[in-house]
Amino acid sequence: MSSPTPYEVVPDPAEPDGPDRADGSAELDQRETFALLFNDPAVRTYTIAALAALAVVFLVLFENGSDLGALLVAAVGAAGVFLRWTTAPGFVLVLVTYFMVFPLGLPGSEFESRSEITDGRFRPPDLMLAAAVVVYAAAQFRLYGFVRQAVASEGSDRRPGDPPARRPPALVSANEFAVLLGLSAVAVVLGQLVWWAATGVEVVPGEDWPLRWAQDSRSQRQAFPRAFPGDDGRFRDAPAEPLPPRTSRFVLLVGMLFFTTVVARLVFGYWRLRAMGPAEGAMVVQDGGWLETKRERSRLEKWRAWGRKRAGGDEPGGTG
Amino acid sequence: MLTPRGTWFLVVSGIVLAVGALVVPLYSVVPVLLALALLAWFAAEWVAFQTRSCAAVSRLTVTRTVLQGGREVPMVWAGLAFEVRVTVRNPSTFDIPFAVVEDRPAVATDRARGAGRRFVRIPAGGEVELTHTVTAPSLGVLRFEGVQVRVADPNGFFLRRVFLRDPAEYLVLPPLTDDEGRQRATKRFNTLPPPGAHRLRLPGSGSELLDLRDYRPGDPPKTIAWKASARRDRLITKEFENDVPVRTVLFLDTTDGVRLGPPGNTLLTRMAAVAAGVAQSAAANRDLVGLTTFDERGAAGASPARTKLHMIGVLRRLAEASALQPGADGVPAEVLTARAYPLARELYPELMDKRANAMPLSRLWLPLLDRRFGWLVPVMVIVGVLLFYLGLRSLYLGVFRPEAFADRGAWDTQALLGARQWLLRALNFAASLTPASWPFLLKVGWLLLMLAVTFFPPATLGLIFWFFFGARGWFGERRRELTERKQLAALFALLDRAGPDPIERYVADDRAYAARAAAFLQQHLLRCPVPLYDETGRYRYRCPGKAAVLAGALVRAVGRARDNELYVVFADLAELGPDLAPVVRACRAARARHHHLLVIVPWPADVPPPDEADGPPVVATPDEDDRPTRGPRARPRRPEGGLARLVRESLTRQYHEAFRALRRELGRAGATVMRVSDGDPVRVVLDRLDRLRGLRTRR
Structure with missing residues (x-):
């Protein structure tokens, strides 16, 4: 075996075979996909994370008594990872929901418990399951970005024959996966907190401040079933009746969602206005001026067309 | 922007949240906890993306450098590869972890090396560079619009596309031939003639012997050939060659007719390439070269000169002429919109976004009163109200006649009771038409509508018709067309800095809109399909006016000429008749002034030359044009048949006849006519030029 000349390009034996790590425009076939999933260090991390998360989901479901559901979820999730199904996280979520309600897989196997809502806060198996599902969904979507498409096409702006835009593994930073794990943990805790707030607070429309802790309300109702005298000796009304628990949860969840969205939109909307370029700002101002005067301008143009037609010219025509 | 993937994820998570929170919480709270965790993660990704989008993506800048031969150049040479280097800077303190940076290719260029697209991480305060090598096969103007940057989150939920506009135009000059390096290998002389010296047949005061002739009184004695005179026993005079520069003036046709065709492959481009070769060949012979471009409106030219700077100027003018585009007169506004709208959305995404350039529903509303029959609706409304009033009045005065009652009070009471009864019946009728199972608000609305129909039937029907007539504008093709046109009109108004005034003008006036949209397309060097024939079926681009302009330019050149001028006309004159x-x-x-005249006619690519064997013409359908001619996907092109073949043969024959007539007419006037086909190299033209000049040059 002859030694390589200085001009020969010797492939690095550590480099895996396959597509360019820094280029995402090549379309991968199934074989190259497998090679990327298991050979590339950055992608392999996500592959292992997705499979591990599925294993945790499997275990929790199995522990819950739904062995069929555990198998189904694991199969659909693994197929999503290996066969590039972008809809797999949705299916996994729906399957987990179904089998958590119907552990045996058939309607009628559900078990109703009045204390499920109050007892279901910060249970370790639920925390593990939620974290596993979040990690699986994130890993699955990122894997899909590595092997198929990371940048969506913009509807009508898509040009035929456009190459896919995969996310090259070379762009994965060293701490990306750690950030994902941390973010997943925060998201799980935040979800628990939101649920705790939605079930621990009840809406009382008749009160000045229409929210109060559900525990206080219950204790008040138990202590003063009808009415009670106050310090001044006069009888006061019993505490106002709160909304039913389901309605209260609905109002609270929708309210939290609404106000969070409004605040976020306000913050980022204002930031966007601040970051707006001169041309975009000029367009906004111009469009505002047009919006205020469009009726008058449209009428003027109709008179212009009429005048031209009357003067013997042809009708200008238009879409307005 | 939320991508479809993000939308689906949000929808599925929202459904699971609703089911988990409202339907099944007593069985298991896990679904709602899962959904809340997923939504919290989604929200966190959204906040991160929005933060980067506002802080970093909005502040990206771009610079462009074009290098040829290793140094930055303001213009490039056709056929020679040049390097385009684009640098995208991120001055913010946030990095962009994943972006696709794509340099928008200039029209009529071939990519030689590099993809023009990179998948990058743009670090905070840093920059990324995109380098690719491009070749411009034909002369003209290259326009680089800018760089498109698409930023996405790692999960593919969000996407933001910005276009960093950095318009830059570069002239593509014809390849500069090296005076010595491109000489023919069979040259007969190793020395260049002195500058400006050019041997011609006409006798003059040069140093090379041209001929001998009989002595004429007045000939200087020093020109007498004494040996020849002694041999012949009569005085013989030597004639010498004339050493004067040949002035070559090129006339280039730039009318709309020669601008038709795909970018970089028009008749004008071919003629300009040949003209550039002729000009450089003449300059290599130390001749003076001038250039006159003409169209139907006038001619503009540069006087013959010989300096390097002048030659560069001539090449620049040829490149600029090559980039000219045909006018868009007669192109329907819809066609222009179909071309201009995608371009505008690509180049000006933030200005075409509905947040900045909106189309309100009220503007899409179809005004009923613009139609003559629309005035029936107000009439119906008035009539409806009048009928209601008259009905009540007749009920009051007619049914319950006052004379039938003993006193006024009884009559009043009876009339009021009757009216009340009538109203109650109407209410009952309306209530009977309202389904009881409907929700409360819907039921109230429906009841009011039924009451309106009961009390004011014509007015209510008229108003319902008015609503449905106007609401038709919110749907269908008109909505799309009007929205696109308004957005383009607003963009044009902004680019012209004209304020909101012209927006409605462009929407309402097809002519003004078409002119502006065509100018927009031409500014960005994008061609639109132009109709070749007018309403009467005549060819719209014959351009007969150019004959008078060309004749005027020729006469002016003759008037300014000294001697030994060569006029080379590059023009499509075949169909002028x-x-x-x-x-x-x-x-x-x-010719009367002894100038030489050469007319070069560009031969259309789709017409076979007269001397070519007349085989069955083939035609390619549009979808076949992209097929390879070789390889497994190649399909044999089907021969034309039937009427199409007859028409094509007839048109070909007609063109051949026209060309023969042209050659005959101009030949009688002393001009030489030659045609240049698509594949003819410039060398062929130069050889013919050499023959025309009597092989008197050193080549």
Whole structure:
């Protein structure tokens, strides 16, 4: 075996075979996909994370008594990872929901418990399951970005024959996966907190401040079933009746969602206005001026067309 | 922007949240906890993306450098690869972890190396560079619009596309031939003639012997050939060659007819390439070269000169002429919109976004009163109210006649009771038409509508008709067309800095809109399909006016000429027919002054030359044009048949006849006519030029 000349390009034996790590425009076939999933260090991390998360989901479901559901979820999730199904996280979520309600897989196997809502806060198996599902969904979507498409096409702006835009593994930073794990943990805790707030607070429309802790309300109702005298000796009304628990949860969840969205939109909307370029700002101002005067301008143009037609010219025509 | 993937994820998570929180919480709270965790993660990704989008993506800048031969150049040479280097800077303190940076390719360029697209991480305060090598096969103007940057989150939920506009135009000059390096290998002389010296047949005061002739009184004695005189026993005089520069003037046709065709492959581009070769060949022979470009409106030119700077100027003018585009007169506004709208969305995404350039529903509303029959609706409304009033009045005065009652009070009571009864019946009727199972608000609305129908039938029907007539504008093709046109009109108004005034003008006036949209397309060097024939079926781009302009330019050149001028006309004159008369007269005038005249006609690519074997013509359908001619996907092109073949043969025959007539007419006037086909190299033209000049040059 002859030694390589200085001009020969010797492939690095550590480099895996396959597509360019820094280029995402090549379309991968199934074989190259497998090679990327298991050979590339950055992608392999996500592959292992997705499979591990599925294993945790499997275990929790199995522990819950739904062995069929555990198998189904694991199969659909693994197929999503290996066969590039972008809809797999949705299916996994729906399957987990179904089998958590119907552990045996058939309607009628559900078990109703009045204390499920109050007892279901910060249970370790639920925390593990939620974290596993979040990690699986994130890993699955990122894997899909590595092997198929990371940048969506913009509807009508898509040009035929456009190459896919995969996310090259070379762009994965060293701490990306750690950030994902941390973010997943925060998201799980935040979800628990939101649920705790939605079930621990009840809406009382008749009160000045229409929210109060559900525990206080219950204790008040138990202590003063009808009415009670106050310090001044006069009888006061019993505490106002709160909304039913389901309605209260609905109002609270929708309210939290609404106000969070409004605040976020306000913050980022204002930031966007601040970051707006001169041309975009000029367009906004111009469009505002047009919006205020469009009726008058449209009428003027109709008179212009009429005048031209009357003067013997042809009708200008238009879409307005 | 939320991508479809993000939308689906949000929808599924929202459904699971609703089911988990409202339907099944007593069985298991896990679904709602899962959904809340997923939504919290989604929200966190959204906040991160929005933060980067506002802080970093909005502040990206771009610079462009074009290098040829290793140094930055303001213009490039056709056929030679040049490097385009684009640098995208991120001055913010946030990095962009994943972006696709894509340099928008200039029209009529071939990519030689590099993809023009990179998948990058743009670090905070840093920059990324995109380098690719491009070749411009033909001369003209290259326009680089800018760089498109698409930023996405790692999960593919969000996407933001910005276009960093950095318009830059570069002239593509014809390849500069090296005076010594491109000489023919069979040259017969190793020395260049002195500058400006050019040997011609006409006798003059040069140093090379041209001929011997009999002595004429007045000939200087020093020109007598004494040996020849002694041999013949009579005085013989030597004649010497004339050493004067040959002035070559090129006339280039730039009318709309020669601008038609795909970018970089028009008749004008081919003629300009040949003209550039002729000009450089003449300059290599130390001749003076001038250039006159003409169209139907006038001519503009540069006087013959010999300096390097002048030659560069001539090449620049040729490149600029090559980039000219045909006018868009007669192109329907819809066609222009179909071309201009995608371009505008690509180049000006933030200005075409509905947040900045909106189309309100009220503007899409179809105004009923613009139609003559629309005035029936107000009439119906008024009539409806009148009928209601008259009905009540007749009920009051007619049914319950006052004379039938003993006193006024009884009559009043009876009339009021009757009216009340009538109203109650109407209410009952309306209530009977309202389904009881509907929700409360819907039921109230429906009841009010039924009451309106009961009390004011014509007015209510008229108003319902008015609503449905106007609401038709919110749907369908008109909505799309009007929205696109308004957005383009607003963009044009902004680019022209004209304020909101022209927006409605462009929406309402097809002519003004078409002119502006065509100018927009031409500014961005994008061609739109132009109709070749007018309403009467005549060819719209015959351009007969150019004959008079060309004749005037020729006559002016003759008037300014000294001697030994060579006029080379690059023009599509074949179809002018009787309109050619001014050119013929000008050619005669030029020949009368002993100037040489060469007319070069560009031969259309789709017409076989006259000397080519007349095989069955083939035609390619549009979808076949992209097929390879070789390889497994190649399909044999089907021969034309039937009527199409007849028409094509007839048109070909007609063009051949026209060309023969042109050659005959101009030949009679003393001009030489030659055609340049698509594949003819410039060398062929130069050889013919050499033959025309009597092989008197050193080549």
